[in-house]
Amino acid sequence: MAFYDALLPRRMKKDLTIIPVVRLQGTIMTGGSQFRPALNLASVAGSLDKAFSMKRSPAVAIIVNSPGGSPVQSRLIFKRIRDLAEEKQKRVHIFVEDVAASGGYMIALAGDEIIADPSSIVGSIGxxxxxxxxxxxxxxxxxxxxxxxxxxxxxxxxxxxxxxxxxxxxxxxxxxxxxxxxIDLVKARRQGKLAADDDTLFNGLFWSGVKGRELGLVDELGDMHGFLKARYGEKMRTRLIAPRRGLFGGRIPASIGSDDFAQTIAASATQGVADALENKAIWGRYGL
Structure with missing residues (x-):
């Protein structure tokens, strides 16, 4: 869609409403590898800054798909989104895909609205x-x-x-x-929307998107394009803002020798197996 929009005359582009989209996916942690990309402030700051800098866009859409992880990185990402939203005066629409649990839900709280699929997993506030x-x-x-x-x-x-x-x-x-x-963050961001007592909401359980809406953890059920079309009209277009990544998620130094290169690949593969198993265990807690 972005390709065809680029071919339109400038006068026709003025009628379009462009909504930048940032995808936040993965386990929240510092570091990471090509087998388990890290979701942290350093990895998403550039994409967030670019999305919120699109002057003609009235809002930013953020897709969250994370089982959680570091509470510090979760809150840092949450705060960066809210700081940019207030600075640039833009609404934030959060769309939950498979899961926004624990730290993933903390990030989702940055949205002015949280929209989930009926089968999404939300919560795990513990x-x-x-x-x-x-x-x-x-x-x-x-x-x-x-x-x-x-x-x-x-x-x-x-x-x-x-x-x-x-x-x-x-x-x-x-x-x-x-x-x-x-808990304080949930209560502040979902003030007037929560529909259950503390013992129910904050005991670490997680729920489907349907139940999450009943409990007040989610605002609406639906998908990103359907929601944005209904909100901004048929002339709405989305534009994915993706971080730049090289081979294996980074660059190999120019001076590396063939033997060193082979050892690096072997070490990365070994670590990758461990990372993949740990990553599977984290996602598996939510049946994914």
């Missing part, structure tokens, strides 16, 4: 930490764990040492703080 413990395994294989610290809590929650009740309580205290921040 905080989770997970790990494994290996102290008994070390005993069985005859390995002695040696750790030297300055500070008695420096090895808190070390997976190779027996779990301590004080360490667990400290972690839960941190989780309660992060959860409270999340």
């Amino acid at each position: 905080v989770v930490s997970a790990s494994f413990g290996f102290p008994e395994l070390l005993k069985k294989i005859g390995v002695e764990r040696r750790v030297y610290t300055a500070g008695q809590s420096k090895v808190s929650l070390d997976p190779f040492q027996p779990e301590k009740e004080t360490d667990v309580e400290h972690l839960k205290s941190l989780q309660r703080d992060v959860h409270a921040t999340f």
